[in-house]
Amino acid sequence: MxxxxxxxxxxxxxxxxxxxxxxxxxxxxxxxxxxxxxxxxxxxxxxxxxxxxxxxxxxxxxxxxxxxxxxxxxxxxxxxxxxxxxxxxxxxxxxxxxxxxxxxxxxxxxxxxxxxxxxxxxxxxxxxxxxxxxxxxxxxxxxxxxxxxxxxxxxxxxxxxxxxxxxxxxxxxxxxxxxxxxxxxxxxxxxxxxxxxxxxxxxxxxxxxxxxxxxxxxxxxxxREHSSREVLEVRFGSSRNAEAAAAMQGIGDRLEVLPDRILVYAHDGDAALQAIHAKDLKPITSLVRRSSLEDVFLRLTGRTLIE
Missing domain, CATH: 3.40.50.300 (P-loop containing nucleotide triphosphate hydrolases)
Known part of the structure; x- marks a missing residue:
């Protein structure tokens, strides 16, 4: 048709x-x-x-x-x-x-x-x-x-x-x-x-x-094509996110550092959070969620859907 x-x-x-x-x-x-x-x-x-x-x-x-x-x-x-x-x-x-x-x-x-x-x-x-x-x-x-x-x-x-x-x-x-x-x-x-x-x-x-x-x-x-199965969101405070991200290199498939949080793309978000704790890093908040289309957009364009 x-x-x-x-x-x-x-x-x-x-x-x-x-x-x-x-x-x-x-x-x-x-x-x-x-x-x-x-x-x-x-x-x-x-x-x-x-x-x-x-x-x-x-x-x-x-x-x-x-x-x-x-x-x-x-x-x-x-x-x-x-x-x-x-x-x-x-x-x-x-x-x-x-x-x-x-x-x-x-x-x-x-x-x-x-x-x-x-x-x-x-x-x-x-x-x-x-x-x-x-x-x-x-x-x-x-x-x-x-x-x-x-x-x-x-x-x-x-x-x-x-x-x-x-x-x-x-x-x-x-x-x-x-x-x-x-x-x-x-x-x-x-x-x-x-x-x-x-x-x-x-x-x-x-x-x-x-x-x-x-x-x-x-x-x-x-x-499936552009993101991981899960995303871990962690916050260390706006003044500490960049420093924490540097120490988190190698955890998960990749990292995205946003002004207010760090996104860790991984197949297992809970395992990624455990790896962060193993480095003696202590996020203020943490959240494990499924990947979404906004993660796809961020991966493809480097910015969020709503700015």
């Missing part, structure tokens, strides 16, 4: 600044695909080009078999878009936001009314149908924005930083709604700088830094 989104040598420049620097990717039908990277990496710029609201500078980009520079209206009619910032109409009630948006696509009034009710149920907002947008919590607004993006029954749903600013409970509710969409066969394309979000939602992702793709694969395969 051909890819629903395909890019080759995709470039976007703003004057002398290159926001997206020659990237290649393919996204399959029904896949949940992510762009993982820090703010300013080029993720949102790529999403704007995919959604055919920003033209590319160079390269090729096809969505549903159509060139994004030449077929913007046809592409946008088949996409659902959840922007980074909520753009709900605060003058309207929750259900009316869906109805008015659905009418933009020329859908019959009866169809719009039915879909609005179905999507309010999907978003767990039935009891808030008549509530004003300003009276909704942040999580409810995000779910309403996703429901609005589904009014035209899109083949592809684009989500730009879908859970930024939400509390943990609201994030998990939103993840559940997105996972249900994935089960229905909707293609999801999302940007995020949250490693746990990418691990939860993405079948496959690309790690982006300074407009370039530095790695691609499933979350599990990227961790």
């Amino acid at each position: 051909p890819a629903v989104i395909s890019a080759r040598g995709l470039v976007k420049r703003y004057g002398d600044f290159t926001a997206v620097d020659g990237i290649d990717f393919d996204i399959e039908q029904g896949e949940s695909f992510g762009f993982l990277g820090p703010n300013g990496a080029g993720k949102s710029t790529t999403m704007r080009m995919i959604s055919a609201v920003s033209t590319r500078t160079d390269g090729t980009l096809d969505v549903l078999g159509l060139d994004t520079n030449d077929h913007g209206p046809e592409i946008r009619a088949q996409l659902g878009v959840v922007p980074q910032a909520d753009t709900l109409d605060t003058e309207l009630r929750a259900r009316d936001n869906l109805v008015v948006y659905g009418r933009y696509f020329g859908l019959p009034r009866a169809v719009v009314q039915q879909r609005a009710d179905e999507l309010l149920a999907f978003a767990q907002l039935e009891e808030k149908a008549k509530a004003r947008v300003d009276d909704l919590s942040g999580g409810m607004k995000r779910r309403l924005t996703i429901a609005r993006g589904l009014m035209n029954e899109p083949r592809i749903l684009l989500l730009d930083e879908p859970t930024t600013g939400l509390d943990p409970q609201a994030r998990h509710i939103l993840w559940d709604r997105l996972f249900r969409l994935k089960e229905r066969g909707t293609t999801l394309v999302l940007t995020t700088h949250f490693m746990d979000e990418a691990e939860q939602l993405c079948d496959r992702l690309v790690v982006v830094d300074h407009g370039r793709i530095v790695a691609e694969g499933s979350p599990a395969s990227l961790i």
Whole structure:
């Protein structure tokens, strides 16, 4: 089956600044695909080009078999878009936001009314149908924005930083709604700088830094390829970390010295901690955890996802 989104040598420049620097990717039908990277990496710029609201500078980009520079209206009619910032109409009630948006696509009034009710149920907002947008919590607004993006029954749903600013409970509710969409066969394309979000939602992702793709694969395969099984985090105090790291050379597979802590990458984090104690080093705090996508990003770029 051909890819629903395909890019080759995709470039976007703003004057002398290159926001997206020659990237290649393919996204399959029904896949949940992510762009993982820090703010300013080029993720949102790529999403704007995919959604055919920003033209590319160079390269090729096809969505549903159509060139994004030449077929913007046809592409946008088949996409659902959840922007980074909520753009709900605060003058309207929750259900009316869906109805008015659905009418933009020329859908019959009866169809719009039915879909609005179905999507309010999907978003767990039935009891808030008549509530004003300003009276909704942040999580409810995000779910309403996703429901609005589904009014035209899109083949592809684009989500730009879908859970930024939400509390943990609201994030998990939103993840559940997105996972249900994935089960229905909707293609999801999302940007995020949250490693746990990418691990939860993405079948496959690309790690982006300074407009370039530095790695691609499933979350599990990227961790296996670029990190160790476990990570030991130790803190000796900001003034002593560098000195302690020098004395820890040879422990684990490798060390990363951050301003506030030292990361020891090892197959067995507890054994690495014992080796540190054997050198008569006494960390203030220690934590053994599984490797994550943030460790992958740190290995590939030398910096954390959120700086």
